[in-house]
Amino acid sequence: GQQLNQSPQSMFIQEGEDVSMNCTSSSIFNTWLWYKQDPGEGPVLLIALYKAGELTSNGRLTAQFGITRKDSFLNISASIPSDVGIYFCAGQLDNAGNMLTFGGGTRLMVKP
Amino acid sequence: KAGVTQTPRYLIKTRGQQVTLSCSPISGHRSVSWYQQTPGQGLQFLFEYFSETQRNKGNFPGRFSGRQFSNSRSEMNVSTLELGDSALYLCASSPVRTTSTGELFFGEGSRLTVL
Numbered sequence: 001g002q003q004l005n006q007s008p009q010s011m012f013i014q015e016g017e018d019v020s021m022n023c024t025s026s027s028i029f030n031t032w033l034w035y036k037q038d039p040g041e042g043p044v045l046l047i048a049l050y051k052a053g054e055l056t057s058n059g060r061l062t063a064q065f066g067i068t069r070k071d072s073f074l075n076i077s078a079s080i081p082s083d084v085g086i087y088f089c090a091g092q093l094d095n096a097g098n099m100l101t102f103g104g105g106t107r108l109m110v111k112p
Numbered sequence: 113k114a115g116v117t118q119t120p121r122y123l124i125k126t127r128g129q130q131v132t133l134s135c136s137p138i139s140g141h142r143s144v145s146w147y148q149q150t151p152g153q154g155l156q157f158l159f160e161y162f163s164e165t166q167r168n169k170g171n172f173p174g175r176f177s178g179r180q181f182s183n184s185r186s187e188m189n190v191s192t193l194e195l196g197d198s199a200l201y202l203c204a205s206s207p208v209r210t211t212s213t214g215e216l217f218f219g220e221g222s223r224l225t226v227l
Contacts, residue, residue: 031214042116042202042218043155050213088155092214098145098206099168100214102155 006089006103013079014111021087021106022073029091032065032072033100037086046087047074079110114139116219118203124225130191133222137184137205143167144186145216146178149200158201161186190224198226 006023013019023032031050035043047058049065049072056063062075072089089103117136125131137144146158157170161180178188184205190197200223204216 033214040220042204042220043216044218045215048213048215090155090214097160097162097167098143098204098214098216099157099160099170100155100216101157102147104154 004089004091004101004103006106008106009104010107010109012109012111015079015081017079019076019079019083019108020073021089022071023089023091023103024071025091025101026070027091027093028069029101030069030094031092032063033090033092034061034063034072034074035088035090035102037088037105039085043088076108079108081110081112084108084110116203116205116217118201118219118222120222121220122223122225124227125193126227127193127195129193130189131193131224132187132189133201133203133224135186135188135203135205135219137186137203138207138217141205141207141217142184143206144180144184145204145206146186146188147202147204147218148172149202149221150198155202158188193226195226198224200224 033048034046037043047063052069054065060077086105088105090100119134143162145160149155160168164180175191180186200221202221204218
């Protein structure tokens with residue numbers, strides 16, 4: 001089946017720094033999504049991307065859908081302590097309903 | 113608007129038993145998906161239900177089953193539990209749209225421990 005390789009697996013950064021994480025796949029996806037999961041909670045959708053090359057922002061978050069449709073990245077600018085959590089990329093195939101393939105996650109830790 | 117509600121939040125079972133987990137989607141959402149989350153395998157899709165019909169199924173054995181009721185509430189069942197079934201089971205709902213967008217609203221999950 002499809003595999004999403006997400007990197008880095010973890011990051012420990014200083015408050016105020018920018019963060020970048022990415023996801024690559026051997027398969028083409030029609031939609032890329034980024035979710036964040038806090039401890040004891042379910043994942044929450046941050047950004048959804050529907051078109052190759054699309055660049056979308058949500059506050060301090062910016063994500064891009066790669067031109068090849070096999071990759072995506074997420075940037076967080078000026079990190080703050082509440083950015084701590086696990087970030088997941090997810091890919092959706094056309095005609096697959098809400099069956100998503102998730103990356104392994106990037107655990108972000110922010111030092112105040 | 114109330115979020116996705118999953119019950120029970122925590123449960124402990126022994127090998128060979130069976131378990132039923134329940135999910136109430138956000139009001140008006142007719143699609144319900146189930147995911148299994150483990151440290152080793154991450155988030156894996158189990159199945160999706162829409163209008164009481166299973167729309168997609170992941171690569172899990174037949175011991176994993178589910179259903180959806182006319183009010184969109186969903187249950188999943190795991191029979192003959194194995195140690196490896198210990199996981200966080202997440203339910204997610206999605207609003208009705210012409211095409212599925214992958215925009216899921218997750219519950220807090222049911223954490224199953226199999227001893």
